[in-house]
Amino acid sequence: MSHRVPEEILQLARQGEKVRAIALLREQNGLGLAQAKQLLEERLEDAQGKPNPARHQRFTPEDVMTAIDAALASGEKLQAIKLLCDSTGIGLLEAKQRIEQRMGIAPTHADRDQSPGEVTRSSGWPFLALLLAAAATAVLWYYFSKP
Structure with missing residues (x-):
C-alpha cells in the first residue's frame, strides 16, 4: 500500500x-475498513521498529487461487472470501460475488442493485392485484346475494 498516514x-x-x-x-484516503486498519497497523509497527516478516511475504496469484479453491473444496466459503479480500484488497461484497461466481452461483438481484443492508422493495402490483380481486369478490357477493 502506498498511502501516507x-x-x-x-x-x-x-x-x-x-x-x-x-x-x-x-x-482521507478513500480506503475500505480492512485496508485502513491494516495500513495503520503496518505504519505503527514501522514506527516502533518491529518488522513483521509475514507482512512482506508475497504470494503469487496462483498460490492465492489454490488456497481459495482448497477452502471452497472443504466447504469454507467465508474463508475463501477472506482470502480473496486479504490478497487483493477488494471489499467484502465484491469478494463474495467473485467467490460465488467461481462456485457457479448466479448473482441475485439484490447483489447487483443494492447496497449492504438495503432492503428490497417490491412493486405494488401484487398488492393491487389482491385489492382488485377482493373488490371483485365483494361486488359479485353483493350482486348475487340480493333476493
Missing part, C-alpha cells in the same frame, strides 16, 4: 483512539 492519525492510534484513527484514515 499523517502523524496526527498515528498519534491518535498511539493514544488508544484506534477506531477514530481508522475512520479518519478512511476519509
Whole structure:
C-alpha cells in the first residue's frame, strides 16, 4: 500500500483512539475498513521498529487461487472470501460475488442493485392485484346475494 498516514492519525492510534484513527484514515484516503486498519497497523509497527516478516511475504496469484479453491473444496466459503479480500484488497461484497461466481452461483438481484443492508422493495402490483380481486369478490357477493 502506498498511502501516507499523517502523524496526527498515528498519534491518535498511539493514544488508544484506534477506531477514530481508522475512520479518519478512511476519509482521507478513500480506503475500505480492512485496508485502513491494516495500513495503520503496518505504519505503527514501522514506527516502533518491529518488522513483521509475514507482512512482506508475497504470494503469487496462483498460490492465492489454490488456497481459495482448497477452502471452497472443504466447504469454507467465508474463508475463501477472506482470502480473496486479504490478497487483493477488494471489499467484502465484491469478494463474495467473485467467490460465488467461481462456485457457479448466479448473482441475485439484490447483489447487483443494492447496497449492504438495503432492503428490497417490491412493486405494488401484487398488492393491487389482491385489492382488485377482493373488490371483485365483494361486488359479485353483493350482486348475487340480493333476493
